[in-house]
Amino acid sequence: MGYEQKITSMHLDILKEIGNIGAGHAATALSTLLDRKIDMKVPHVKIVSFDEMMEMAGGADNVVVSVFLRIEGDAPGSMFFLLPLAQASAFVKLMIHDEHFSFEASPPSELGLSAMQELGNILSGSYLSSLSDFTQLNLLPSVPSLSIDMAGAIIGFGLIEISQVSDYAIVIDTALKEVTAEDAEFVNGHFFLLPDPDSFNIIFQSLGMHE
Template sequence: MSFIDSLTDYQLDALKEVGNIGSGNAATSLSMLLNHKVDMKVPAVRIVDYNEMMELVGGPDKLIAAVFLRIEGEAPGNMFFVLSPEEAETFVKQMTGSEDFSVQEPPFDEMAMSALQEMGNILAGSYLSALSDFINVLLQPSVPLLTIDMAGAILAEGLLELSQVSDYAIIIDTIIDDHEDENKPIQGHFFLLPDPDSFPKIFNKLGVPEQ
């Protein structure tokens, strides 16, 4: 049994609290950036297998916008923040006020790409800072990379490393609510994929014993 398989409801609640702290910090940063109130919340933290992960993003052939970063420090790993193209466009419109662009067909608008990458930078930094403080392990994000491609191609690298330990990943659901936008809140997913050697460092801090 892997560390992820050993997680209890208590540890999942702890991870959800980490997510809520991180989303609160990210909401503050986004509100300052947009100059109006933005709310973020984490309705659920889940453990999902490969097939469920792909279902969440619409299948391996589904086009997605993903901000990828490498987690560096004492417990390295990979992290993805995934949005559908429609959700990504909604967010960029909120950030830039521009309606005349698309992230679904190249060539992609440079302003849109910069806005999405900045969002990823803010969110990733907030989540990792919260997790680092919670488990008292140094974690730092690399420079985020924005990719728009098929889900299977984007997630392949992270899943390859994950498969050495488990067929599961930690998913942190994230809802971004811009109160000045009439559209429904933006729903995204954080995929947390620790490296094999990082599992004991993270999960033992959450009270999951080594197997």
């Protein structure tokens, strides 16, 4: 029986708590960076199949903004942070104080692209730090890379190695917004954590699940 079939609601609650701790760290970092109060939460954590990943991203042909990084250390793997174009644009506008910025413009401004990469860097670093503290695993993020492409092409890149052994990934829903803006709505994105073949076992064993 694979790990994905043995995961209980308790294990998902642990992963959600790890995600919320990471979200708290990220919210603090973003609030300092933007000099305004940012609220973040993790409404859901799920174990999903690769087909479900595509559905959550809006389908293989849906164009998204993605920040990708490799995880090195005790449990190597890949991590994607995906946002729809409109929602990514909305948060970058806040970061760079440019109401005209859009990822649908061709090409987007270098300042906007750098801001999005920094957003992904802060979020992924916060989540990995939380996961590392909770599991006592040494997890080190690579420099993140930014892509604007169809979800199928972006996610497929990260599945080349893992798909030979596993068919599942950990998804951490992420919602963030500016607290002080009365009309602000949550910007909703997805973190997809794709442990390498051996790392899925390592992570869940560190959380107390053993074969």
